[in-house]
Amino acid sequence: MNKKVIATLVLSSVVASAFAMNAGAAPDKQVMKNEKGAVHNVVGNLGKVSGATAEEKAFAALEKVKGDFGFAKADGNFKVKKSHKDENGTNHTKLDQVINGITVFGQQMIVHEANGTVEGVTGDFKALKANAAKAKLNEKKAIDAALASANVASDAEFAEAPVAELVYLPQGDAAVLTYKVSFSAMGEEAVRADVFVDATNGSILNTINKIEHAAAVGSGVGVLGDTKSPLNTNNVSGTYYLEDLTKPMTGIIRTRDMKNGTSRISPMTDTDNVWNTTYQRAGVDAHYYAGQVFDWYKSNVNRNSIDGNGMSIESLVHYSRNYNNAFWNGTYMVYGDGDGTTFRAFSGALDVIAHELTHGVTEHTSGLVYQDQSGALNESWSDALGATIDGNDWLMGEDLCIPGGGYTAFRSMQDPTLYGDPAHMNQYVNTTDDNGGVHTNSGIPxxxxxxxxxAIGSRTVAAKIWYTASRDYMTSTTNFSGARAATLQAAAALYGSGSANYNAVANGWSAVGVY
Known part of the structure; x- marks a missing residue:
């Protein structure tokens, strides 16, 4: 298997930004467009709006930019998804585009407003013509069609039961009424996917595979033979479990065992709270590193777990046999043991665990669609946080590679070309493989x-900018050009638009050909 295929399995067009001034616009208003001429940001002091809530102000703000984005009015074209107030008091209100009251997949706007002043609007609006107003297919038939298309066995164990939601799927200038069927199934081939089933005829229009690769105190030995201490566990009637109850979260951090199967989950236990058997090593690292990832997010960006609301972090080790992979399936972090020749147990690398759990964070912030440029950004954001939380080098997954097995790492952020990935937009790879090259083109961001x-001299400061960009300034279909704009907005919010950090962000993107 070649290196690119391995890297894809493991961790799960020059862009230009045009600026234009509108007649009669505020003096500092900037309309930012991508290489195809589509507006993705309107920034500057856009004026005052009134309203009792952030949501009401957001609708008023959209009226100020409707001519820039190309919609006639906000009412009837959008509905509020969620609103968040950042540390500076700015409200970031995300709205979904709707047709006939039904969400248009991937089409969102974010209004940035503070004390009634509109600071900018981020988004993606398309004037689409709906093919139908009502579904002819029922939900059950849509789910059956989706599962059949994904080859899910009839007796599969579901981590997330199939759910069908009516959405419009953009297809050129049309909005096709579909059921978005979402599910996560365990098995020899784990699958987590969104399958878009045409609600009028049952055909499959698109599939997005979302498997993203790659209060007692004890001690344990990790995959690399190093001691992990303190190891937070739970004592129940003299038996110790890999359950960390010490974190300031509503849930817990828990690690369990799949015993080289693909569906049954068992607790990991110990009698003396010294976890030092060879079999326990994968569980020790998964548990310890999950706690470190939680601690980084809580300490540096005040995020309480993956969803921001204290959800449990569940890890499963010893998945299948000789399984060269790790993945986040929306509920669990799942780790294979590796084949023992090329790769070690996949829980043995902090950067891999931070990478995979950050996929969960991204799912709850920007929700970047795991396809094409937004998917490459999804992968890259996980690499960025993985490299930051690990902090030792700029390689991804090097601790998993067994000497002599043919691989030294999966990717390099310092020099992506070492592992066959592009480092500049003039090397961008147009492909339909791997959801549009999400692992390959992640080399550019x-x-x-x-x-x-x-340039800043701090991974943590850069990661704070990246995290804030995903949380407040990126939609689910943000592309590379939009990511540059989002990180600049985040840098301005955190450090000021005239700061050295802001200039470092601008120069960092320019150096890879993203403007």
């Missing part, structure tokens, strides 16, 4: 993050 972090 990866290099941008490396540029920014090294």
């Amino acid at each position: 990866n290099k941008a993050f490396y540029n920014v972090a090294t």
Whole structure:
């Protein structure tokens, strides 16, 4: 298997930004467009709006930019999804585009407003013509069609039961009424996917595979033979479990055992709270590193777990046999043991665990669609946080590679070309493989993050900018150009638009050909 295929399994067009001034606009108003001429940001002091809530102000703000984005009015074209107030008091209100009251997949706007002043609007609006107003197919038939298309066995164990939601799927200038069927199934081939089933005829229009690769105190030995202490566990009637109850979260951090199967889950236990058997090593690392990832997010960006609301972090080790992979399936972090020749147990690398859990964070912030440029950003954001939380080098997954097995790492953020990935937009790979090259083209934003972090002199500061961008300034279909704009907005919010950090972000993206 070649290196690119391995890297894809493991961790799960030059862009230009045009600026134009509108007649009669505020003096500092900037309309930002991508290489195809589509507006993705309107920024500046856009004026005052009134309203009793952030949501009401958001609708008023959209009226100020409707001519820029190309919609006639906000009412009837959008509905509020959620609103968040950041540390500076700015409200970031996300709205979904709707047709006939039904969400248009991937089409969102974010209004940035503070004390009634509109600071900018981020988004993606398309004037689409709906093919139908009502479904002809029922939910059960849509789910059956989706599962059949994904080859899910009839007796599969579901981590997330199939759910069908009516959405419009953009297809050129049309909005096709579909059921978005979402599910996560365990098995020899784990699958977590969104399958879009045409609600009028049952055909499959698109599939997005969302498997993203790659209060007692004890001690344990990890995959690399190193001691992990303290190891937070739970004592129940003299038996110790890999359950961490010490974190300030509503849930817990828990690690369990799949015993080289693919569906049955068993607790990991010990009698003396010294976890030092060879079999326990994978569980020790999964548990210890999950706690470190939680601690980084809580300490540095005040995020309480993956969803921001204290959800449990569940890890499963010893998945299947000789399984060269790790993945986040929306509920669990799942780790294979590796084949023992090429790769070690996949819980043995902090950067891999931070990478995979950050996929969960992204799912709850920007929700970047795991396809094409937004998917490459999804991968890159996980690499950026993985490299930051690990902090030792700019390689991903090097601790998993067994000497002599043919691989030294999966990716390099410092020099993506070492592992066959592009480091500049003039090397961008247009492909339909791997959801549009999400692992390959992530090399470009990866290099941008490396540029920014090294220019600033702090991975943590750069990661705070990246996290804030995903939380407040990126939609689910943000592309590379939009990511540059989002990280600049985040840098301005955190450090000021005239700061050295802001300039480092601008220069970091320019160096990889993203403007």
